[in-house]
Amino acid sequence: MSRAADASPAIDTSRPPSARRPPTSGRVPRGAAGSGIVAAMLAAACLLAGPSAARAQSRPAPVTDPSATLEAGRPLPGPVYETPEFSRAVARGTRTRTGRPGPRYWIQHARYRIDARLDPDSGRVTGRETVWYLNRSPDTLSRVAVYLRQNVFAPGSPRLNPAPVTGGLELDRVAAGGAGAAPAELDPVPPSHAAMPITEAPPGLPDPGRYAVRGTVMWLGLRRPLLPDDSVRLELAWSYRPAPAPADGREGHDGGVWYMGYWYPQMAVYDDVEGWVTDPYLDWAEFYMDPADYDVRLTVPSTFVVDATGTLQNPEKVLSAAVRDSLAAARRTGRVVRVVTPADREPGGSFSPGGGERTWHFTVRGIRDFSWGASDTWVWDATRALVGGSVAAARAGSEGWSVAPGVDAGSAPDTVTISSFYRLTDAASAWRVGGARFTRDAIERLSDWLWPYPWPHMSSMEGVLDSGGMEYPMMTLMQPWADTLSLAGDLMHETGHMWFPMQVGSNEKRFPWMDEGLTQFDVAQGMRAIYGEPREGGRPNDSEPGQRRLYVDTARAGHEGTLMGHGDRYPASLYFVMYYDKTAQVLAALRSLLGEETFHRGLRTYGRRWVGRHPYPYDFFNTFDEVSGRDLSWFWRTWFYEPWSLDQALGPVRTEGDSVAITVRDVGLAPMPVRLAVSRADGSVQRLEVPVDVWLGGSREHVVRVPARPDVVKVEIDPEERFPDIDRSNQVWARPQPATSHPR
Numbered sequence: 084m085s086r087a088a089d090a091s092p093a094i095d096t097s098r099p100p101s102a103r104r105p106p107t108s109g110r111v112p113r114g115a116a117g118s119g120i121v122a123a124m125l126a127a128a129c130l131l132a133g134p135s136a137a138r139a140q141s142r143p144a145p146v147t148d149p150s151a152t153l154e155a156g157r158p159l160p161g162p163v164y165e166t167p168e169f170s171r172a173v174a175r176g177t178r179t180r181t182g183r184p185g186p187r188y189w190i191q192h193a194r195y196r197i198d199a200r201l202d203p204d205s206g207r208v209t210g211r212e213t214v215w216y217l218n219r220s221p222d223t224l225s226r227v228a229v230y231l232r233q234n235v236f237a238p239g240s241p242r243l244n245p246a247p248v249t250g251g252l253e254l255d256r257v258a259a260g261g262a263g264a265a266p267a268e269l270d271p272v273p274p275s276h277a278a279m280p281i282t283e284a285p286p287g288l289p290d291p292g293r294y295a296v297r298g299t300v301m302w303l304g305l306r307r308p309l310l311p312d313d314s315v316r317l318e319l320a321w322s323y324r325p326a327p328a329p330a331d332g333r334e335g336h337d338g339g340v341w342y343m344g345y346w347y348p349q350m351a352v353y354d355d356v357e358g359w360v361t362d363p364y365l366d367w368a369e370f371y372m373d374p375a376d377y378d379v380r381l382t383v384p385s386t387f388v389v390d391a392t393g394t395l396q397n398p399e400k401v402l403s404a405a406v407r408d409s410l411a412a413a414r415r416t417g418r419v420v421r422v423v424t425p426a427d428r429e430p431g432g433s434f435s436p437g438g439g440e441r442t443w444h445f446t447v448r449g450i451r452d453f454s455w456g457a458s459d460t461w462v463w464d465a466t467r468a469l470v471g472g473s474v475a476a477a478r479a480g481s482e483g484w485s486v487a488p489g490v491d492a493g494s495a496p497d498t499v500t501i502s503s504f505y506r507l508t509d510a511a512s513a514w515r516v517g518g519a520r521f522t523r524d525a526i527e528r529l530s531d532w533l534w535p536y537p538w539p540h541m542s543s544m545e546g547v548l549d550s551g552g553m554e555y556p557m558m559t560l561m562q563p564w565a566d567t568l569s570l571a572g573d574l575m576h577e578t579g580h581m582w583f584p585m586q587v588g589s590n591e592k593r594f595p596w597m598d599e600g601l602t603q604f605d606v607a608q609g610m611r612a613i614y615g616e617p618r619e620g621g622r623p624n625d626s627e628p629g630q631r632r633l634y635v636d637t638a639r640a641g642h643e644g645t646l647m648g649h650g651d652r653y654p655a656s657l658y659f660v661m662y663y664d665k666t667a668q669v670l671a672a673l674r675s676l677l678g679e680e681t682f683h684r685g686l687r688t689y690g691r692r693w694v695g696r697h698p699y700p701y702d703f704f705n706t707f708d709e710v711s712g713r714d715l716s717w718f719w720r721t722w723f724y725e726p727w728s729l730d731q732a733l734g735p736v737r738t739e740g741d742s743v744a745i746t747v748r749d750v751g752l753a754p755m756p757v758r759l760a761v762s763r764a765d766g767s768v769q770r771l772e773v774p775v776d777v778w779l780g781g782s783r784e785h786v787v788r789v790p791a792r793p794d795v796v797k798v799e800i801d802p803e804e805r806f807p808d809i810d811r812s813n814q815v816w817a818r819p820q821p822a823t824s825h826p827r
């Protein structure tokens with residue numbers, strides 16, 4: 084997701100930085116000053132040599148954290164402790180401490196058959212749905228959980244944002260294993276964020292043959308327990324009214340455009356770490372979904388154009404020969420072709436006003452969600468993207484990366500059909516210029532940066548939303564943009580989500596940084612590759628300098644935040660700047676720490692290992708540790724678990740005999756190596772690095788000695804701004820100019 088409100092939240096930047104320190108801030112050990120003079124200055128390359136033994140990085144949590152005793156005079160980052168649930172998964176062989184999936188890794192799978200009908204006159208979507216839910220876990224399940232996310236619009240449902248009340252999802256029939264289930268009377272239990280232990284159902288759940296709906300989650304008691312490797316068939320009949328724009332900022336209708344997202348009853352995730360994960364949808368933090376197969380028939384008025392996740396199975400039934408020819412031309416030539424024009428909506432045209440309905444049939448395998456958009460006002464542009472090489476080829480040679488269960492290897496295309504749907508309005512004028520083109524650019528650029536886009540199409544749709552965009556597999560729904568560079572950035576962001584989380588299926592609700600932060604970083608890479616940096620215009624958060632400014636300004640104002648927090652419990656004013664921009668900056672710092680090549684390899688290795696699977700944060704951390712051959716606990720702990728900011732400063736620079744003593748201070752809380760540039764009178768620049776171990780040893784101050792000749796004229800910390808230091812004003816020392824005339 085992105086929102087236009089991504090710009091800096093309203094924060095009082097006049098607050099002095101001294102108000103910034105969190106209570107964990109320790110006293111500054113003055114005794115440490117100058118005690119660790121390292122005669123041997125370390126060049127940057129020195130640090131990269133001699134990696135810590137590649138020992139397992141995350142570890143089971145002890146009863147009490149010994150590092151919390153604060154023996155040193157400053158807060159020091161402790162180890163990365165796993166949750167007990169993750170340690171249990173390691174013991175069971177579904178996870179490892181290398182970042183690879185365990186040998187016994189499993190993931191649940193479902194097959195959906197849905198027949199749905201949109202009636203724009205009554206404003207209702209009506210559906211009949213059959214789900215075959217395959218239990219690949221070793222656990223016997225007596226109950227299953229199903230999300231009814233439209234209930235976020237039901238009266239009385241808990242919400243974190245104001246939302247229109249539509250009545251939610253009306254269930255007409257619920258059946259399991261061929262037998263109808265009846266609603267259960269339950270004591271009201273407040274929705275819980277807590278995951279339930281594996282194989283244990285939450286208390287107060289319905290008996291076999293009954294179902295209970297609490298907010299956006301339905302629990303269904305099975306008459307016959309679902310054994311490992313067995314499946315159960317659920318049948319549901321339901322209807323709902325898509326919420327009026329801007330709804331929850333993710334779907335709904337605006338009169339002309341209907342977008343069905345989070346629209347059908349969907350199985351909750353039962354994973355190998357937490358078991359059932361049924362955090363309610365509260366119209367704020369995002370989603371967690373298992374891969375599934377879909378066979379969906381959508382019936383709409385014949386004047387409507389439809390596109391959806393998956394491949395259209397009956398184009399000859401719903402598209403005229405002229406439209407099909409245009410699509411083929413777009414795919415063959417790579418030109419942007421107007422497939423459906425305003426003329427097609429004139430009397431006699433292929434989408435002209437008339438009676439009747441059409442049924443659009445889509446199928447797709449191994450994907451985490453299905454959504455669709457429909458409109459009788461859109462024009463439709465199409466082109467193609469060339470992603471070079473197939474996913475299968477990309478998989479080959481990647482150690483430990485067998486064909487992941489979530490990606491249908493047979494569908495990996497070299498040519499991706501790009502579609503863009505929008506209205507010819509002034510507010511959406513940028514779409515006419517670049518809707519299709521920018522979508523194509525994003526697919527091609529990110530396929531190059533990460534790995535090839537695996538699906539046959541990517542479609543962008545304008546409508547419903549009034550701020551930013553929302554991602555769905557193969558689809559994005561977005562606000563009307565008049566500014567082309569902003570549209571390009573927004574499309575890069577939502578298209579970026581086709582990798583994280585659409586392929587790499589992290590839990591977006593509990594770890595928003597895992598999809599939003601990684602995507603935000605990727606957006607900056609893609610936009611820089613196409614439009615360069617620095618650049619004028621567009622959205623500030625689509626570039627690394629812009630992301631840095633948003634994060635640093637916020638942290639400097641005393642609003643630093645940790646990244647390892649549940650999205651629904653996170654301060655709303657910090658949600659975007661921390662999960663998105665801080666994470667992107669942390670990744671940029673990691674890139675500088677590891678070097679471009681190692682970082683890139685780590686990112687892609689992590690992604691490929693977890694395509695079609697459910698990575699946890701430890702899998703991300705441990706993969707980078709393994710790929711880099713370094714123990715980066717201090718980095719993960721500092722940047723993901725602690726609300727610590729980076730502030731490195733220069734102290735006195737003094738000539739002492741034949742050397743110059745440069746005092747470097749770590750006045751912030753986040754320990755990082757110090758990159759020094761020492762400029763001399765002869766124009767040479769010496770690069771030095773103070774290793775992070777100096778700070779991790781408890782020091783706050785460190786003296787670096789360099790030869791005094793040729794004269795040192797300037798010393799600067801991190802001149803390229805590779806690290807997100809919150810105060811650059813204390814990072815430069817320049818030799819005072821010698822007095823040339825009567826000084827005063």
Ligand SMILES: [Zn+2]
Nearest residue numbers: 084085599602
């Ligand atoms: Zn996003």
